[in-house]
Amino acid sequence: MSTVLQLKQVAKSYGGVPALASVDFALPGDAYISLLGPSGSGKTTLLRVIAGFEEPDSGSILFHGERLDGVEPHARGIGFVFQNFALFPHLSVTDNVAFGLRNRKIDPVTDVSVVNARVRDMLALVGLKGLEDRAVTQISGGQRQRVALARTLVTEPKMVLLDEPLGALDANLRSRMRSELKTIRERCGVTFLHVTGSESEALAMGDMVLVLDQGRIAQAATSDVIYNRPASAAVARFLNCYNLFAGDVVDDHFVSQTGRFPLNASLRKAPQPGYAIRHDRVAIRPFDAAISTEEIRIDGDFIASEYSGAAINSFFALGDGRVFEVESHLSHSRPPAFVEKSRYALVWKKEDALVFG
Numbered sequence: 424m425s426t427v428l429q430l431k432q433v434a435k436s437y438g439g440v441p442a443l444a445s446v447d448f449a450l451p452g453d454a455y456i457s458l459l460g461p462s463g464s465g466k467t468t469l470l471r472v473i474a475g476f477e478e479p480d481s482g483s484i485l486f487h488g489e490r491l492d493g494v495e496p497h498a499r500g501i502g503f504v505f506q507n508f509a510l511f512p513h514l515s516v517t518d519n520v521a522f523g524l525r526n527r528k529i530d531p532v533t534d535v536s537v538v539n540a541r542v543r544d545m546l547a548l549v550g551l552k553g554l555e556d557r558a559v560t561q562i563s564g565g566q567r568q569r570v571a572l573a574r575t576l577v578t579e580p581k582m583v584l585l586d587e588p589l590g591a592l593d594a595n596l597r598s599r600m601r602s603e604l605k606t607i608r609e610r611c612g613v614t615f616l617h618v619t620g621s622e623s624e625a626l627a628m629g630d631m632v633l634v635l636d637q638g639r640i641a642q643a644a645t646s647d648v649i650y651n652r653p654a655s656a657a658v659a660r661f662l663n664c665y666n667l668f669a670g671d672v673v674d675d676h677f678v679s680q681t682g683r684f685p686l687n688a689s690l691r692k693a694p695q696p697g698y699a700i701r702h703d704r705v706a707i708r709p710f711d712a713a714i715s716t717e718e719i720r721i722d723g724d725f726i727a728s729e730y731s732g733a734a735i736n737s738f739f740a741l742g743d744g745r746v747f748e749v750e751s752h753l754s755h756s757r758p759p760a761f762v763e764k765s766r767y768a769l770v771w772k773k774e775d776a777l778v779f780g
């Protein structure tokens with residue numbers, strides 16, 4: 424697949440503090456890309472640099488093989504959808520969408536019948552037929568999101584950047600708009616780069632997921648690889664589904680404050696040593712249960728459980744005061760009710776742990 428956008432060692436600092444330390448990646452055409460990172464990792468800065476609202480201090484950005492240095496934002500052919508949608512409140516749905524087309528700096532469209540036809544097609548594409556004359560103050564949040572998208576897409580950008588596009592919507596609408604956005608992207612065939620702080624959104628939407636950590640790409644891979652094989656303890660932490668231990672690899676053990684975990688062979692190269700076991704890879708057994716030689720056990724005092732539809736998440740206090748989480752999927756069997764403050768064995772297979780060293 425051809426490369427649409429390539430960043431090489433892009434860096435940007437504010438007042439001597441790096442927001443982007445050194446960013447390298449290449450994005451394929453016709454794909455949905457999620458950009459995931461915690462608050463302050465540089466996501467918005469990265470989008471602004473790609474869009475041309477900020478110039479990088481160093482490094483290069485190539486769009487369809489051409490360097491973008493000094494190219495004005497409106498001349499880049501890159502659309503931008505803002506988190507708060509930035510619609511004109513006094514204009515109708517149609518006029519909001521037409522605005523970008525009539526007023527763009529390069530090649531504005533002045534023929535009314537052409538504008539009307541393009542806007543009509545675009546409103547149909549994003550599912551807003553019938554709402555053409557409504558004021559944008561008289562439509563729902565999800566519909567406003569679609570107007571913002573239509574207004575960007577009508578200018579036929581070669582790529583679209585979306586900054587937390589679902590952040591302003593309620594939880595219900597957010598999950599509906601995930602599949603809407605993916606469908607709309609498939610219809611128009613351009614690459615979307617979607618910034619989000621939500622790991623579930625990033626994994627659900629991205630054909631490829633970029634994980635940003637302290638101004639660097641910590642991992643770029645498919646959702647499946649990111650989820651099952653995070654490249655570092657930092658990536659595992661952002662996924663919110665791993666218990667993590669700091670410590671060191673000593674001979675064939677990982678030694679942490681909580682205990683010494685025997686290792687199986689594979690060790691992943693990473694900037695920091697760490698040990699990770701996914702919440703749903705852990706079994707909760709009675710305190711007096713025995714384990715096999717292939718298993719690892721730690722003890723924890725039950726704190727509480729949280730029911731979340733398809734799963735129950737149970738929390739345990741470890742000897743060092745840390746909280747350890749176990750996810751039991753209800754498609755297996757429902758776990759018994761655990762007794763508060765009672766001690767249980769928390770057991771996993773050696774081979775299920777990820778060990779970074």
Ligand SMILES: Nc1ncnc2c1ncn2[C@@H]1O[C@H](COP(=O)(O)OP(=O)(O)OP(=O)(O)O)[C@@H](O)[C@H]1O
Pocket residue numbers: 437438441442460461462463464465466467468469620
């Ligand atoms: N205009 C600015 N002036 C000074 N510092 C800035 C500016 N913009 C961003 N920063 C700093 O750069 C770093 C990265 O910020 P950025 O907004 O890109 O992060 P983010 O990942 O988008 O965060 P969030 O998810 O909270 O929006 C932060 O430390 C931030 O304080």
